[in-house]
Amino acid sequence: MKIMIPHSRPTLSKAEIKAVNEVLSSCQIAKGKKVEEFESDFCKFQNIRNAVAVNSGTSALHMALLALDIKGGDQVIIPSYSCCAILNAVLYIGADPVITDVNEDDFNISFEAVLKNLTKKTKAIIVVHNFGLPAELAPLKKLGLPIIEDCAHTVGGKYKDKNVGSFGDIGIFSFYATKMMTTAEGGMVASNKASLIDKIKDLIEYDQKRNFKLRYNYKMSDIQAAIGIKQLKQLPGFIDKRQKLAKQYFQLLNESGFTLPKDFVDRKHLYYRYIIKLAKKHNIFNAIKKLGKEGIECNSPVFQPLHRAFKAKGCPVSEKLMKEALSIPIYPSLSLHQIGFVAQKLLKLFN
């Protein structure tokens, strides 16, 4: 059967098309004034002093690690139940990833597991605000180590009234096609420390430099920035819509045998993903197939947990979530009616 409801989709309007056309017509298409405007709009929106746009979230992570002077042999703590880009960025600089388990209730890195994994060589912690739910940052911050906040799923999110990305030393964002907002491909690094962002501004442009320091070509283009400027204006509306759809899922599925996502007082869920757990007797991979046959595309929230890269044990919660967690469609262009259709099929097949 044909997929009627894809798992994720970007939300684009005429404003983005017009903005891209204007940039193309101007012939100034690579990094220029639009990138500057996007960076400055982003700072205002995030209430953070400095930001630099880059060509992907992965590049943003790589640059954040370099800005913090993390080197070969240093250990960087990262969550297991997450995206492979994080592991790659740590490996780019030759540091050792210390893959750490997550909490069962919020899918974010577990403070107790972090404590167990600390050593003299630990030089940074990458905290992912996973699936739209800000992580519990306060205890992690007290450890006194540099924190990179990965806000790829949670741009616009708040932790105790402060925007995510500004609580740690440095925050990174991804604007890949299906993230909270998009520039097709793209990313941002933001920090209240100007020195960190200045360092990255130098590292992402190789041309016309006096010395031969190793640099990268990680610049964003004005075409992407023009899309980003328009997307950022719509982001509050996107978040509202996601929260409305999540409420609808909750109302329709709450009385059933599913475990539904939790919300927290000091850290509101943006519902980048809506992740449910089925009763134990159901196999997730069969469930994904069955829903596909009904025209609904669902996924495992994580393709594979990162500790498997090293055949490491010791991340039992991540392994458990791989067996139990199911990500169902949620994005701003879905209607309440479509949410009803998904919920009805879930109830029919798995209740």
Ligand SMILES: *Cc1c(COP(=O)(O)O)cnc(C)c1O
């Ligand atoms: C998508 C993502 C990234 C990487 O971003 P890209 O723009 O795809 O390179 C990093 N971290 C998390 C948590 C992500 O979801």
